[in-house]
Amino acid sequence: MNSTDNSKQWSSAHPGYIIFLVDQSGSMSEKYAEGKTKAEFTASVINRTISELVNTNMDGDKIKDRVFISLIGYGGNGGNSVDDLRSDYLSSFGDNPIKIEKGKQKQPDGNGGFIEVNVEIPIFLEPKSPRNGRTPMGDAFSFAKQLIDGWITKKPENPAPIIINISDGMPYNGIPNEEKVKSIRVAKEIMEIITNDGNPLLFNVHLGNGSPKHEFTNNDSQLDEQAAFLFNVSSLVPNSFKTSAQQYDFVLDDNSRGFVSNADPITMTKFIQFGSMSGNDLKTN
Template sequence: MYEQTFSRTNPGCIVFLLDRSDSMKLPWQSSGGSMAQGASRAVNKVLLDLCVKSAKEVGGTARHYFDVGVFGYGARPVAGGEGVESAFGGALAGRPIVPIPDVFTNPLAVVSSNGSGPTSVDVVSAPRIPVWVEPVFGYRTPMCQAIATAGEHVFDWAAQHPGSFPPIIINITDGMVTDSPYDGADLTEWARRLTSIETADGPALLFNIFLSPEAAPEVHFPATDRGLPEPGPELFGISSPLPPSMLANARGSRVEVADGARGFVFNAGPAALVTFLEIGTRVADIRDR
């Protein structure tokens, strides 16, 4: 299991669940910005990395090695729920899972790395940085609905790509779930349903990272929930164990992880979020370039 490489025949699927509750407006440790800003910036960085990895040569266009989705949840109440929607805007607005070539060619904006404002739309030329996801916050934390919504799209994707590496779903949150139970099932059950979706290479992976507005002891990739305050144990419980390739990635990044470690970080600051996303999305080689 978890040995398939990424190719245009068998692309990978990476989905982000982005908490947009009201508390995400709080300043994030010493980052100089809010948790919403930090989370969206980190997701944009991963999307750019995937675009670059998918290009055959420097300056070339991205090839279809990945499908990606970003779902924001909790920004506003909507009829029938608390608000789960695609976080993409512009030409990608409303699209749940998008081929990486479409992501490559449709950023919302490309801004100067010195923060001086929008420039042209060349998504790979430094010092220009593309933006696909903007920082948003506003309401509660409907995590169950977010996992359920992602699961619908991940199920369809897995059925269409049975030979691919299993979908990877990464949930970035700073709060306790506010909608458990949702539609008759609690958070643990919704996570179980999501991770029961599988390809021939194994079940879908669900990883969680809990952001802390204030500096606090960080727990990286634990193998047990012992000593974790709320909501640590619940998030640990729904997090998938790291496959061998990700264990190797973590150890290669000088992160100490035990066998049986799960894809979970508690009280993450900015550096931990970036490291977590790098480990959680760098899982297999790209072939057939």
């Protein structure tokens, strides 16, 4: 592997950067899974993912800052709002969650079955989906691009940043097609940024509504409108990420794009874990 194929692993000296773009539009209040709305389920998956990152980057009682995380919501304050909900190093997330909730988790009982145990769940992202919230995805991409430009200016030797965008619909700012066109344009600008580790990666997951699921497709010739849009705003999956994808049972080929359309809850969870864990090689410092 050369130095421009997204193969650099996170380290304390050269942390990675993950940007979660979270659709908080009104439609995210629809029921999705486990008795939760789309907004609630998305928040729970992101909270669990950050907790896993914290746990896997512990050194004794200290959290190693191998990654910087930005949580960006769009539509969550109504209209076309885009909000930096939190941007911080991993240790700050681990040491300062918004709150701790009590819950239950199934764990192996040692005899081939499972038991429910009481657990404490750190909360880093709370669900929002106001009725008047739109889907200003293009504006969210623009904000992410600004964050990436600032990051790579200060940290040119670090791994290429990763954006994971979670949405349940097409971009919309109140004017037909305007936000879609902007989303495609800015996504291409992001994917063309040059770093010493390759281009930033833009991965997209669209929450399902019963339509056929498309994942990691290599062309858009047979895709519906939603999937074709996602194809056009998603990065090619680099070879350095394909082993990780296989661990989550995703099937990829040489030209697969990093997106899933109409994701069911299991696929959505695995996709977010795939996108956020692939740079987390614990052999680094």
